[in-house]
Amino acid sequence: MNFTLYDYAMSGNCYKIRLFASILDVEYERIAVEFYPAAEHKSYKMLQLSRAGTLPILKSGDMILSETSAMLFWMAQKFDSFENWWPAKRGADLNALILQWMDFSSQLSKTVGRARLNALFQTPVDLDKAIEGARRALRQIESHLTEQSFDDKKFLVSDKPTIADIACFPYVALSPDVGANLGLEHDGYPAIQSWLYSIKSLDGFIPMPGIYPMHDLKADETDFAGNRPATGKVG
Amino acid sequence: MVSFAVGLTKNLPDGRVMRSFVENHDLVIWRSVSGQLSCWLNRCPHRGMRLSHGFVRGEALACVYHGWHYGKDTACRYIPAHPDLDPPGTIKTMAFRSFDKGGIIWVNIDNKKDEPIIPNNLLSVRSLEFRCPLEMVEAEIPEFEYHSAKKGLLNLKIKKQGFGKWIIEILGQGLYMHLFLHKLPSQKCAIHALSNDNVSSEQRKDMSRLLEHLRYVSEAKYKVLAA
Amino acid sequence: MNAIEQAMQYWYPIGMLGDLQRSETRKTRLLGMDIELKTEQSGLISVFHQKKPWNTKSAYGHIWTSPSKMPKPLFDVPEAGDHERRFVPCGSVRVRCSPLRAVENFLDVAHFPFVHTDILGAEPHTEVEPYSVNIDETKDEVIATKVKFYQPQAAKSASDGIVTDYVYRVPSPMNALLYKTCPNRDDVQDVIAIFVQPLDEETCDVWPWMALYDDQSTMAEMIEFQQLIFLQDRSVLENQIPIKLPLDPKMEIPTRADLTSVAYRRWLKKHGAIYGAMVSSTDDAWVAAQ
CATH class of the missing domain: 1.20.1050.10 (Glutathione S-transferase Yfyf (Class Pi); Chain A, domain 2)
Incomplete structure (x- = not known):
């Protein structure tokens, strides 16, 4: 695994890292932290990991990051060899x-x-x-x-x-x-x-709760005229 | 009733959906993949979901809740929960007359065929929402002054063209802007602004900032009044 | 009996057991009334409205209260006594919608492919096969059985897509439970509930609760999964017009997939359980929406 992400699915800050990892097609280990209701990110155990007491936390080897801007920069440096995202x-x-x-x-x-x-x-x-x-x-x-x-x-x-x-x-x-x-x-x-x-519309885009996916058509459905699919029942 | 300016044509490309209002009617406005414009009541007849959250598929608009597809003729064409069913003709949305003219999207809720007068060579500047009533902005425009950061106090010539329609000319720069004011519910309004077409990107930015200042002044006055 | 008097006969969730601090007072709202939830140093919990005490009880991971001196008995969840299960309260999520719309959405499977895309449903598997709905006359509950739906990831513990079987129960107007195929075992069903606290007719706090057979997932993972599903629903629930649930069949068009919803609406009407509902199509808010 490239890194470990301490994550909460409903957090917009955590989503930045999941989204960028998906766009860069980078695999990582994900650990769910109960932000709500237990406030686990403020627990003794989590504060030992990161004093900031916030989510997400990115861990790679001995490096611990708690600021998402630093994480995005690190990911761009490490996984985007074309230097598109941090040119x-x-x-x-x-x-x-x-x-x-x-x-x-x-x-x-x-x-x-x-x-x-x-x-x-x-x-x-x-x-x-x-x-x-x-x-x-x-x-x-x-x-x-x-x-x-x-x-x-x-x-x-x-x-x-x-x-x-x-x-x-x-x-x-x-x-x-x-x-x-x-x-x-x-x-x-x-x-x-x-x-x-x-x-x-970017390749690798993923949604999160509150952000709908595009529901875009597959390539073979582009002639869809609003009627039910010609094949009728599918699946 | 006349046609209302509800948005800029350039802000609704093919395959996209937007929400707007006319006279407190909550509306969904969408453009099919082939480019046809429709304006409907913003409500799926199935479970009341706002259709403006939906998505365009080809020539249909689909509701995001259960994926019911409505064709351009307002009829429900496809119910994903029952793929083999031909939906009864009674399931349909309510449409209002809508059309593009001069870079503006117009809606006529009485479905009357009137033709708004607007030059056809204008360039879009932007749509801007104001958190104050339209009347505040109407009262502000004739008094309006603008100090451009780069050019100092601009020499403005302001003309009223009818209710909610203004032309602001920036003298000495060969610039003029057409403003279309748009009443929104809850004491809000919007301006849809276009300019003459031979303008640079820098000049468009100046006009965009001028509009922001108009908003700043109008909202500040409204705040004082409301307090 | 008017809408609020009818609603006052039931028990409502107002907090999570184990979440309350000793010597703490929390303010919340129920049926438009301000209430205080007090926890004594001894751990004793009491609820007050305008300094008058209300009944309280602890059940299914939550604190319940009722404004009535003689509330109807709280519905039974036999699975709550099954100690092989893991009980998962998930906190509450506030939604600006009618409490009845929140329950109705919970009873619906047809939205899975569009709202819970690639988790509880996915195109092209959108068809809802015929299922049965009836009223259990002895318990006076709405029951839907033989509901089947294809799901890419039916639960936190599911690794592949499966056709999931559902049974739904509505034991009181603002509470609903479902029993669904357990991804790990053939012989038992997982239980998922939503307990709804109506703050008023157009706002509610929703308290999801689960009783699962899952010895793999962490508590954080199970809670997160349920919160994720409910937050996806929230975006829909806050955008339905009118905000209140329409009970006049002319106001919204159902299909065969909506049989549970149709039975639920009829059952509400029969009981006069119309707090959070719009009864007639001549209602002003309905006319304004046209």
Whole structure:
């Protein structure tokens, strides 16, 4: 195995790592941690592993990582030999912009992520502040993606996806979980919708609860005219 | 009733689904793979699921809950739980007249055939949602001033073209923008904005930022008023 | 008897056993009423509404309460006494939907390929074969039997796709149980339940609970699996219009696959269990949705 991931299926932060591993087609060992209701990530045993007391945790040999940006960077360095996801040779500007959006992704976790945990499990949070911050973050990313589209760029820093897109995708995609009519549904954000669609279209994309798969057609069904399949009963 | 601007054509490519509102009607608007536009009540007749969460398959829209497929004529064509069943004609969605014109998606809930007047050579800028009522924005636009970070205070010539329709001309730069205001439920609204077509990417960014500032000012005033 | 009086006759889950701290008071809501769940230093648990005590009891991994002085007896789950099983409470998940919509979704298999894609169902295996539904007159429960569905990963412990057999039980309006093929053993069935705490007619906390034969999976894995399934449902449940469950057959169109749902809706109507329901198609919220 390439690494061990201490994981929780409902966490957007954990999902970043599962999604990127799936896109890179990297195998890893997965250990489920009971984030809710037992708060196992705060248990003595888990704190021995990572003092941060957060999920996910990535372990490779003696190395323990608790920040998802570092994990995504490490995975890109280690498993992406074409340097698509962390294009180190494409210049300082591009790399700095990737880092900037990776930092921005922690804003999404603090706002959308916390408001969502409150909506699901009533985890204590200053909800109004989290929602206000979440809306501001979505507007920022919407405006940026709109400007990118004027330059025919579909992704956050380039015409191709980078680890910045992986870092920001989960909590933008999960924002409707927080609730209706808070400015956190995707209806008012067309550039975000296009970007989510582009990411869902990537080879190796996997869903998580709250993020639907595309339900795209198989190659032999492309003529589907809305009628039931000509073969009738299938399976 | 006239046709309402509900979104920008470029924001709904073939095979995609969006949600919008006209007069408190929750609507699903979708474009088939061959490019045909439809606008329906946003509700699957089976279990009430919003169809805007659904997915396009060829010339049909499928509900995400149980995968019921509806054709462009609104009739249910396929129920996956009963693959051999020809769904009865009574199972259908409710459609409203919708069409693309001048880069805008229009909906007429009375299904009347009116033709909105709009030049056909405009370029999309963006759709922007405001968390304040349309009337706030209507009142703000004539007073609106904008300091561009790069160009300082812009010389704007603002013209009203009818209810919810404005043209903002940026003098000296050969730029003008058509704004279509769109009333949304819960004290919200949106602007669908287009510009003349011979503009650079930088100029489009300027116009996009101008709209963000209009939103900032309108929402700030609404906050004061609401408090 | 009006909707709320009818609803007040039942027991409702409001917490998980073993999750409460000594000398702790938790605030929650039931049927639109604010309540306090107090745990004494001695471990004694009590529930108060406007300083008046309500009945409480412990059962099936949860604390239950009822606003009624003489509540109907809590339904029986015989499998809860089977100590070969592992009992798995999963905490609660809040959903902005009618408590009755949450139960109805639990009784439905046709959504598996689309909402629980590649886990509880997958295209092209979408067909729902005919099954039986009846009312158990002695227990007054809705029962669906002989429900079969192809599942790629029926449980945490399943490694391959199997055709899973289901039996469903609705013993009270806001609680439902299912008995399904156990991936590890032919002779027994796993039990999965949802116990629903109606905060009001349009919001609920859902408490999943399981009694499984599974000696391979960790507790974290079993809980995670059930939470994952329910969170997939949540996105649907928060997007059904109207929010309340329509009981007038004209309001939503069922097919043969929805027989359990049809029986459930009729049974609710017969009992006047309409807290969280929309009875008539002349209801304002329904007219507005048209």
